[in-house]
Amino acid sequence: MKSLLKVVKGNDRLKKIVHWMLIPTGEARPRTWVSVFINPFFHKKGKNSRIRTRTRMDVLPFNSFEIGEDSIIEDFSTVNNGVGGVFIGNRTLVGMSNVIIGPVNIGDDVIIAQNVVISGLNHSYTDVSLPISKQEVVTSPVNIGEGSWIAANAVITAGVTIGNNVVIAAGAVVTKDVPGFCVAAGNPAKVIKRYNPTTKLWSKVN
Structure with a gap:
């Protein structure tokens, strides 16, 4: 092979x-015969994982797609691995109407709410003599750490790493890395709270 x-x-x-x-x-979207007869031999689905019937799975055999045990992709979401693999960990929820475009790695026990866009893809716009649709596609992986919560309508852009146990507030546009045990909000998103392991409290960041 x-x-x-x-x-x-x-x-x-x-x-x-x-x-x-x-x-x-x-x-x-791949042809039906690819989805039915080819993809199941290349992609991995963990025990008790569920992909709802109204999810659009634009996944192809030449890039990886994996969903872990007890994880769910809810209806009206789109998953695309055309330019990079998509990995979803164990016990992770991908809520309704999400868009995930690889390369994307999502850890265990992550909650992704509704209408979230996570994309490891971007379009080059260096050559002004060409429309952007004709220019090179560039990719940079998105990584989301375990135990994190991405609230509704957030956007996670290419190349971003989100640490473990992070909260991304509703409507946030994340363009830079967010360290673990933080809350980030806004456009562009900034860290507004951080967990203090000494006091065991979440403290505001000035």
Whole structure:
């Protein structure tokens, strides 16, 4: 299988043909036969994990997709691994109407509320002679630590790492890393509270 993939990747014409067979031109959703007959052999679903029937799974076999034990992806969400793998840990909830575009790694025991966008993808805009849609796609992984809570309508941008036990407030736009045991809010998001292990209290940050 690895040798076959190497041959395909090394031949631009063959790569285009295979890509067309997997995905209709200009679309992100894989063909039905890929979802039904191919993806189950490449992707991992943990015990008791659930992906609701109204979830749009734009996942392809050439990048990883994994969901851990007892995790749920709720209805009306979209998961896309076209430009990078998506890993969802154990006992993690992906709420309704979320968009997750790889490369994204989400830890165990994470809660992601409604209408959250998490994207490891960005579009280059360096060449002003071309429309942005024709320019290079760039990626940088998003990492979300275990035990964190991403509240409704938050946006997590490419390249961001969120530590363990972090709260991202509703509507926050996270463009920079957030260390563990913090609360971040605003646009762009800033740390507003931090857990003090000595006092065992959450303290405001000036």
